Structures are given as C-alpha cells and as structure tokens.
Amino acid sequence: MKIEDVKKIAVVGAGIMGSQIAENLSRLGKYNVCMLDKDDQLVRKGLQSIEFRLERYFVSKGKLTEREKQETMARITVATEIEKSVADADVVIEAIVENLGLKKEIFKKLDEHAPGGAMIASNTSLQNISEMASATKRPDKVVGIHFFNPVAMMRLVEVVKGVRTSGETLSLACDLARKLGKEPVVCRDSSYGFLANRAYIAMVNEAAQMVWERVASPAEIDKALMLGMNLPEGPLRVWDVTGGWPILVASEQDAIRELGPEKGRLNPIVRLMARSGYTRIYDFWEDVLSKW
Ligand code: NAD
Numbered sequence: 001m002k003i004e005d006v007k008k009i010a011v012v013g014a015g016i017m018g019s020q021i022a023e024n025l026s027r028l029g030k031y032n033v034c035m036l037d038k039d040d041q042l043v044r045k046g047l048q049s050i051e052f053r054l055e056r057y058f059v060s061k062g063k064l065t066e067r068e069k070q071e072t073m074a075r076i077t078v079a080t081e082i083e084k085s086v087a088d089a090d091v092v093i094e095a096i097v098e099n100l101g102l103k104k105e106i107f108k109k110l111d112e113h114a115p116g117g118a119m120i121a122s123n124t125s126l127q128n129i130s131e132m133a134s135a136t137k138r139p140d141k142v143v144g145i146h147f148f149n150p151v152a153m154m155r156l157v158e159v160v161k162g163v164r165t166s167g168e169t170l171s172l173a174c175d176l177a178r179k180l181g182k183e184p185v186v187c188r189d190s191s192y193g194f195l196a197n198r199a200y201i202a203m204v205n206e207a208a209q210m211v212w213e214r215v216a217s218p219a220e221i222d223k224a225l226m227l228g229m230n231l232p233e234g235p236l237r238v239w240d241v242t243g244g245w246p247i248l249v250a251s252e253q254d255a256i257r258e259l260g261p262e263k264g265r266l267n268p269i270v271r272l273m274a275r276s277g278y279t280r281i282y283d284f285w286e287d288v289l290s291k292w
Pocket of ligand 1: 012013014015016017018036037038042095096097098099102106123124125126146147148149242
C-alpha cells in the first residue's frame with residue numbers, strides 16, 4: 001500500500017499517546033480517524049483531551065479557527081469494539097499499555113478483523129515488534145511507529161523494523177511520519193528501547209546512581225548535564241515530569257530479560273523510591289535522601 005491509498009486510520013488506545021496520535025492525524029485533514037478504547041468513558045476522556053489541546057495550543061494561539069477545530073474533532077470517530085471499527089482501516093496504530101502479552105492479544109484480534117492489506121503498527125517504546133508480528137498472519141505488514149511525547153512538538157519518529165517487516169511497510173510508515181511533519185529514523189527491533197530511549201535511559205540511570213551516591217543533588221546533576229552537554233532540560237527533571245520512574249519499575253523484568261541483570265536491574269534509589277511511594281527523584285531527595 002502507498003501513502004496516497006490511505007484513507008482511514010484506526011488508533012487503538014485513547015490514552016496519553018493514542019489521543020495525541022489521533023489528534024495529529026486528524027489535524028492533517030486527509031484521514032478519517034477512528035480512536036478506540038475499552039469503554040465509553042475512556043474514549044470520551046480521550047476526546048476531551050484532544051479538544052482541550054486543540055483549544056489551548058492551536059485556537060487560542062490563532063493557529064486554528066474555531067470552525068477548523070470543530071472539523072478536526074468531527075473527523076475523529078470513537079469505538080469500543082475492534083471488530084467493526086478496523087474492518088475498513090488502511091492503517092492501524094496500536095497505543096495500548098506497555099505490556100507485551102496484551103499487545104500480542106490485540107495484534108491477533110486486529111489481524112483477524114482488519115483488511116488483509118492493512119498495515120498494523122505499534123507505538124511501543126520498548127517491546128519487540130517481531131514478537132507482536134508473530135501473533136498475526138501478516139508479519140510483513142507489522143512495524144513500529146514510535147512517536148514521542150508531546151506528539152505535536154517532538155520531531156522524531158522511530159520506525160522500527162521487525163525481522164519480517166517488508167520494505168513496502170517501512171516506506172509507508174516513514175511516509176506517514178513525514179506527512180505528520182516528523183523525521184523518521186529507521187532502526188531494527190533488536191534493541192530494547194530502540195535508539196533514543198535506550199541511550200537516554202542509560203544516562204538517566206547513571207544520573208540517578210550519582211544521586212544515590214550523594215555526589216550532588218538532582219538539581220546540580222541536571223545543571224551539569226544541561227550546561228556541560230547542552231541539553232535543553234535536565235534529564236532527572238524530565239524523567240520526574242514524564243512519569244519515567246514508574247515505567248522503569250514496571251518494566252524491570254523485561255529490562256533484565258532483554259539487557260541482562262547488570263544493565264536491566266533497577267538502580268537502588270529507583271527501587272527505594274518505588275517502595276516508599278515516590279515517583280519524583282527531586283521530591284525523594286528533598287524529603288528523604290538529603291537528610292537520611
Ligand atoms: P496510557 O495508559 O495513557 O493509555 C493506554 C490506553 O490503552 C488506556 O486508555 C487503556 O484503557 C487503553 N487500552 C488498554 N487495553 C486496551 C484494549 N484491549 N483495547 C483498547 N484500549 C486499550 O498509555 P500511553 O502513555 O498512551 O502509552 C501507550 C503506548 O505508547 C505504550 O506502549 C507506551 O509505551 C507508548 N509510549 C508512551 C509514551 C509516553 O510518554 N506516555 C511515549 C511514547 C510511547
């Protein structure tokens with residue numbers, strides 16, 4: 001399939017990423033977008049978040065008229081059942097929770113109900129595309145399209161190639177990313193965390209280790225990285241704000257399996273934060289570690 005043939009795109013999952021992907025696709029004005037989640041309340045919440053962002057970041061800044069906002073909303077339909085909603089989709093983008101078992105179940109179902117020629121993509125940040133593809137009868141049409149948060153602002157899309165992803169599928173995924181104004185970077189799925197997250201997580205872990213060793217405070221470590229490495233924001237602050245620590249905790253077993261115990265096992269400070277109910281290293285330093 002070529003990008004010119006794509007008319008309808010289904011996005012499975014109406015959470016943080018799914019709702020933003022649906023919104024960005026709809027703003028192009030070229031596609032009918034269907035956004036799915038498990039129940040009516042979740043799809044409604046996804047729609048409300050889209051309307052909020054369109055108002056706040058586009059209408060109020062004069063980048064979209066009220067009418068264009070309404071048209072953008074109108075191009076997005078919602079659904080709670082995969083069966084009918086993907087039956088005429090040309091592309092499906094999965095953005096459900098980061099759990100390989102659940103993703104494989106969804107991929108099996110999508111494969112059963114989407115047209116044979118449709119591309120099925122995952123927005124996973126960490127999980128293996130070939131394994132998701134193995135749940136389908138069309139592994140050549142399965143690919144990773146990894147958007148970054150916030151989708152409207154971040155220019156990178158990692159296009160992730162599974163063992164059996166075809167060249168045609170890769171081209172379609174890259175073309176879709178370009179249509180959205182993104183820069184696709186292709187990588188193989190043999191890397192846990194693909195490119196950007198793999199390197200970034202290693203840096204965040206090392207920065208957290210320095211906090212644990214009390215080499216300096218999180219603010220000082222962030223300052224050193226910003227000024228010394230020319231980073232726009234401190235990685236520890238970024239990880240606090242984007243909810244990165246709970247993701248590391250939830251994915252520890254996957255990380256050990258994929259990276260080995262030395263790299264995969266949680267840093268002691270991250271484990272202690274999780275045990276004592278902290279999700280931000282700045283708070284943990286302030287309340288606990290600086291006095292402990
Ligand atoms: P989220 O928890 O905000 O949303 C996930 C949504 O999927 C929820 O609304 C949930 O109800 C829905 N869902 C779960 N099972 C479902 C099913 N069977 N059918 C339909 N919907 C179902 O998660 P998120 O942050 O949007 O992450 C989604 C994916 O994107 C994950 O793979 C994640 O790793 C990846 N990702 C996240 C970010 C980020 O910054 N949050 C960035 C890039 C990639």
